[in-house]
Amino acid sequence: MKMKNGKYLLALILILLFNVNYCFAETQIYDFYKQVNLVVGENIATVNQKVVTMDQAAYLNGGRTMVPFRFLGESLGAKVSWDASTKQAKLSLSGVDVTVTVGSLNGLVDGKIVKMDVPAVNKGGRLFIPLRFVSENLGAIVNYYDETNEISIRYSDTSNWKTYEASNNMTYKYPATWSIGPTKDDQYTISVKSPNGSELITSYDDRKPKDLISEFKDLFSVDGWKLETTLLDDESNIDNGYELVFSMQEKNGSYSYIHVFVDVLGTGSNIGICKTTEETDEMDCLIFYQIMAS
Incomplete structure (x- = not known):
């Protein structure tokens, strides 16, 4: 994501620390957001926190x-379709x-041939795809997490979102039922509000x-969160994105965890902050928001 001056721009979600508990109270995962978690070798998966059993x-x-x-x-x-005559999915x-x-x-993406590393196969009466x-x-x-063989797939559908043009030369897409606009004191700080009352504050930084990372560490350490894990999307380049996992022991002895996701895309950045607890093992997201800017 770049501004007109050519600087690298990353949309950074900031949370008011005194309001963290209130923000995490919102547990709804919106229709435009999909979170799929599965483990290689296991037929139990979750789709937006709901348990799903796969046939295989x-x-x-081939890796x-x-x-x-x-x-x-x-x-x-x-939308999925299968043509038995051509064996195409x-x-x-x-x-x-x-x-x-x-x-x-040979895979096809919008009709154009794109090479795959492995082909689709029929196995046990089911079609498997890469x-x-x-x-x-x-x-x-x-x-993909090597140590546990866990895989997470995250998708945001922005096709029906509205467009907002800010005075800082940035253009945003946001859910039609949400509201968005600059804060009174800073044109580079945008407030995004959901219908359920939670507020997301985005600001901008030309650092990679x-x-x-130090900013995130400081943000949560103030309230007593401890950094447990740093997971890189690309082990050779931290600027390609990462996940930070913070922990805190609750009064009842159980632990809660905060996950900070930073995913860098060609057209923007995904940044999300979510919370899990040992008691429920469910992930409540303080809005995993796809920033689309140019």
């Missing part, structure tokens, strides 16, 4: 994760079409993600 588990093939075609498409909200989502053919390395190739070409973000 995801597995590795790539293969998942059931219909499960992935329907979990992301895509097609997923359509927000105006993007991705087609794979059983046994072929997860990362299909998901990312549909506009989703995929994170690696220079912002």
Whole structure:
């Protein structure tokens, strides 16, 4: 994401520390946001916190994760179709079409051939497709955690969002039922409010993600949160995004965790702050918001 002066721009979500508990009280995951979690070798997955049982588990093939075609498409909200005569599976989502053919390395993205590392296959009576190739070409973000074989797929559908043009030469897309506008004291600080009353404050920084980690550490350490884990999207380059996991022991002895996601895309940045607890093992998100700016 860049401004007209060419500087790298990252939209940073700031939370007023005294208001953290209030903000996390909102547990609704909005229709435009999909969060899919699964583990290679297990047929139990979650889609927006709801447990889903797959007919067959995801597995590795040539270093790539293969998942059931219909499960992935329907979990992301895509329209799925299968042509038995051509052995082609097609997923359509927000105006993007991705087609794979059983046994072929030639995938189609909006009709254009894109090479895949592994082909779609039939296994145990089910069609399996390469997860990362299909998901990312549909506009989703995929994170794979080697130590646990866990995979998360996150997708935001912005196709029906409104557009807001700010005085700082930035253009934003935001949910039609939400409100957005600059704060009174700073034109570079934008307030985004959901229908349920929570407020998201975004500000701007020309530093790269690696220079912002200390900001996140300071933000949560003030309230006693301890940094437990730093997970990089690309181990060779922290500026490609990361996840920070903070922990805190509650009065009843259990632990709560805050997850800070920073995902860098070609057209913008996804930044989200979510909370989990040991008691419920559910993730409540203080709005995982896709910033679309130019």
